[in-house]
Amino acid sequence: xxxxxxxxxxxxxxxxxxxxxxxxxxxxxxxxxxxxxxxxxxxxxxxxxxxxxxxxxxxxxxxxxxxxxxxxxxxxxxxxxxxxxxxxxxxxxxxxxxxxxxxxxxxxxxxxxxxxxxxxxxxxxxxxxxxxxxxxxxxxxxxxxxxxxxxxxxxxxxxxxxxxxxxxxxxxxxxxxxxxxxxxxxxxxxxxxxxxxxxxxxxxxxxxxxxxxxxxxxxxxxxxxxxxxxxxxxxxxxxxxxxxxxxxxxxxxxxxxxxxxxxxxxxxxxxxxxxxxxxxxxxxxxxxxxxxxxxxxxxxxxxxxxxxxxxxxxxxxxxxxxxxxxxxxxxxxxxxxxxxxxxxxxxxxxx
Amino acid sequence: xxxxxxxxxxxxxxxxxxxxxxxxxxxxxxxxxxxxxxxxxxxxxxxxxxxxxxxxxxxxxxxxxxxxxxxxxxxxxxxxxxxxxxxxxxxxxxxxxxxxxxxxxxxxxxxxxxxxxxxxxxxxxxxxxxxxxxxxxxxxxxxxxxxxxxxxxxxxxxxxxxxxxxxxxxxxxxxxxxxxxxxxxxxxxxxxxxxxxxxxxxxxxxxxxxxxxxxxxxxxxxxxxxxxxxxxxxxxxxxxxxxxxxxxxxxxxxxxxxxxxxxxxxxxxxxxxxxxxxxxxxxxxxxxxxxxxxxxxxxxxxxxxxxxxxxxxxxxxxxxxxxxxxxxxxxxxxxxxxxxxxxxxx
Numbered sequence: 001x002x003x004x005x006x007x008x009x010x011x012x013x014x015x016x017x018x019x020x021x022x023x024x025x026x027x028x029x030x031x032x033x034x035x036x037x038x039x040x041x042x043x044x045x046x047x048x049x050x051x052x053x054x055x056x057x058x059x060x061x062x063x064x065x066x067x068x069x070x071x072x073x074x075x076x077x078x079x080x081x082x083x084x085x086x087x088x089x090x091x092x093x094x095x096x097x098x099x100x101x102x103x104x105x106x107x108x109x110x111x112x113x114x115x116x117x118x119x120x121x122x123x124x125x126x127x128x129x130x131x132x133x134x135x136x137x138x139x140x141x142x143x144x145x146x147x148x149x150x151x152x153x154x155x156x157x158x159x160x161x162x163x164x165x166x167x168x169x170x171x172x173x174x175x176x177x178x179x180x181x182x183x184x185x186x187x188x189x190x191x192x193x194x195x196x197x198x199x200x201x202x203x204x205x206x207x208x209x210x211x212x213x214x215x216x217x218x219x220x221x222x223x224x225x226x227x228x229x230x231x232x233x234x235x236x237x238x239x240x241x242x243x244x245x246x247x248x249x250x251x252x253x254x255x256x257x258x259x260x261x262x263x264x265x266x267x268x269x270x271x272x273x274x275x276x277x278x279x280x281x282x283x284x285x286x287x288x289x290x291x292x293x294x295x296x297x298x299x300x301x302x303x304x305x306x307x308x309x310x311x312x313x314x315x316x317x318x319x320x321x322x323x324x325x326x327x328x329x330x331x332x333x334x335x336x337x338x339x340x341x342x343x344x345x346x347x348x349x350x351x
Numbered sequence: 352x353x354x355x356x357x358x359x360x361x362x363x364x365x366x367x368x369x370x371x372x373x374x375x376x377x378x379x380x381x382x383x384x385x386x387x388x389x390x391x392x393x394x395x396x397x398x399x400x401x402x403x404x405x406x407x408x409x410x411x412x413x414x415x416x417x418x419x420x421x422x423x424x425x426x427x428x429x430x431x432x433x434x435x436x437x438x439x440x441x442x443x444x445x446x447x448x449x450x451x452x453x454x455x456x457x458x459x460x461x462x463x464x465x466x467x468x469x470x471x472x473x474x475x476x477x478x479x480x481x482x483x484x485x486x487x488x489x490x491x492x493x494x495x496x497x498x499x500x501x502x503x504x505x506x507x508x509x510x511x512x513x514x515x516x517x518x519x520x521x522x523x524x525x526x527x528x529x530x531x532x533x534x535x536x537x538x539x540x541x542x543x544x545x546x547x548x549x550x551x552x553x554x555x556x557x558x559x560x561x562x563x564x565x566x567x568x569x570x571x572x573x574x575x576x577x578x579x580x581x582x583x584x585x586x587x588x589x590x591x592x593x594x595x596x597x598x599x600x601x602x603x604x605x606x607x608x609x610x611x612x613x614x615x616x617x618x619x620x621x622x623x624x625x626x627x628x629x630x631x632x633x634x635x636x637x638x639x640x641x642x643x644x645x646x647x648x649x650x651x652x653x654x655x656x657x658x659x660x661x662x663x664x665x666x667x668x669x670x671x672x673x674x675x676x677x678x679x680x681x682x683x684x685x686x687x688x689x690x691x692x693x694x695x696x697x
Contacts, residue, residue, distance in 0.1 A: 184570065187571045224535070
């Protein structure tokens with residue numbers, strides 16, 4: 001039985017493979033480092049916006065997995081560069097012979113698995129983010145007035161800072177503020193007839209007004225901010241109908257935050273895809289280099305033609321017998337996963 | 352008697368040259384950092400030049416940029432010299448240039464030190480520029496229709512939100528100017544007419560502030576208007592209320608920001624200056640040690656390196672003598688010519 005995907009590698013192509021692999025490994029290390037930074041950045045952003053995401057929403061899983069995956073990719077890149085550099089030097093190669101096999105297995109299983117998981121999470125993120133933000137922002141808006149309640153007293157400050165920084169107002173627009181009570185009861189005069197009227201005008205006894213907090217104000221507006229009596233066209237004289245939208249921020253915070261986080265996640269997803277591609281190439285190259293050099297018995301400068309392969313000959317048969325003997329009801333997938341017990345010193349290619 | 356004599360054998364000389372080569376290239380990196388810091392400072396000053404009436408002094412960032420470039424040039428040249436110092440043939444062509452080059456290095460170090468000092472000392476001029484600029488900026492807050500000033504409202508609002516400040520020295524500065532444009536005032540209303548008549552200049556003054564002065568840390572919705580009228584708002588006392596608006600004035604906020612920036616830049620420049628001084632001293636030692644190798648056929652010989660050939664007072668006297676000689680040089684020549692002509696005539 002022939003080995004899987006064999007490739008004949010005489011001396012010159014071997015050297016070229018090692019040199020190309022060295023370059024590719026450094027590139028992988030660079031991209032892995034950048035992905036590490038990107039996932040760290042996403043993690044920090046999600047931590048900052050933690051109050052506006054529902055706690056049940058597991059969005060933090062993506063950057064954490066991406067962090068682990070990019071760390072493994074960085075390690076693979078460094079190992080690859082070291083091994084390919086050593087394979088060109090007869091004195092440096094022997095110590096690498098023992099460790100290269102297990103490292104390749106770890107890189108493929110660990111790195112590949114984590115990367116696939118991270119890519120899957122990146123694709124699934126928009127849905128979870130949408131529901132999480134909907135719930136989180138709704139809670140934040142409802143808690144805006146509770147500046148005296150322990151555990152919720154920061155909601156006002158955080159929501160004001162969010163609206164100021166991200167240039168948004170309410171969940172989907174400024175009218176969201178008309179539907180909730182955002183003025184604390186402590187600052188409402190119970191003797192004021194207007195207050196009493198408003199509270200009695202709705203079933204839940206909420207003090208609802210057609211006004212918004214100051215953080216909704218848009219500094220680009222040419223006139224001082226109009227925050228109150230927004231539904232009454234006669235309340236503010238000389239209202240210019242040509243510029244109705246400059247007074248407050250037009251966008252809702254849901255759209256703004258969703259766009260912002262999705263942008264970050266898609267950048268991260270792209271970088272993870274590139275890392276995945278590079279890591280596959282580096283691992284394949286390392287495997288071919290390793291098996292070719294083993295074929296020569298570890299002698300680097302041997303002029304002989306060695307054959308590099310992915311999996312040794314007879315692997316299928318060996319796995320079949322192992323499965324039959326073990327009698328475990330598992331799906332045999334010899335081509336997808338590398339064999340767990342692969343002796344680092346592979347014998348000469350079988351005829 | 353030479354100043355700070357150190358003996359150098361061949362190995363030590365080689366080590367000194369190699370160490371200096373490395374330090375010079377690190378210093379080129381430091382020069383690039385100084386250039387970057389100068390550029391950053393310049394950009395920060397330009398970003399808020401509206402608040403400073405466009406009259407801020409760019410002396411500090413410009414000199415940092417210049418010093419960064421000069422440092423890169425000088426240090427790469429010194430690196431080349433140190434690299435060639437190990438080869439007597441190559442060093443021979445640098446020999447005559449080394450003494451003037453060291454003098455230039457000393458001057459450069461002095462100027463770098465002065466620039467670092469300037470970073471710390473220009474705070475005072477910035478304060479007066481800021482006070483003046485902010486006052487004018489606030490005056491133009493309402494001119495959102497005047498071309499050339501229509502962005503002042505947006506600039507001041509974003510400044511107050513970003514730096515968490517209000518007004519020039521405090522929020523009461525807004526009570527003294529008209530910050531609401533006439534275009535949005537209903538002149539048929541009695542209240543507006545009363546306010547305009549209440550002061551000499553006919554301005555619409557309110558005891559209110561723009562929304563950007565509001566402090567999000569306040570537990571109650573922001574009170575912007577009728578700030579001095581306790582009865583206008585439920586459970587409000589303007590004398591004890593601290594969290595409603597930002598308390599700091601924007602002049603103090605901007606000043607502290609720029610002071611911190613310039614202090615850090617000054618500290619980094621001082622560190623780079625120390626590094627440069629070390630390099631100049633090392634280069635001087637290398638120069639004198641190589642001069643001490645009198646016989647070029649015997650490079651293994653031990654030689655001595657020093658900072659100054661004679662002690663400081665003697666060197667100063669010799670320097671003055673040479674300056675005087677330079678002045679007397681022409682006179683001596685003229686006398687020599689006359690003396691020459693006199694015996695001929697005689």
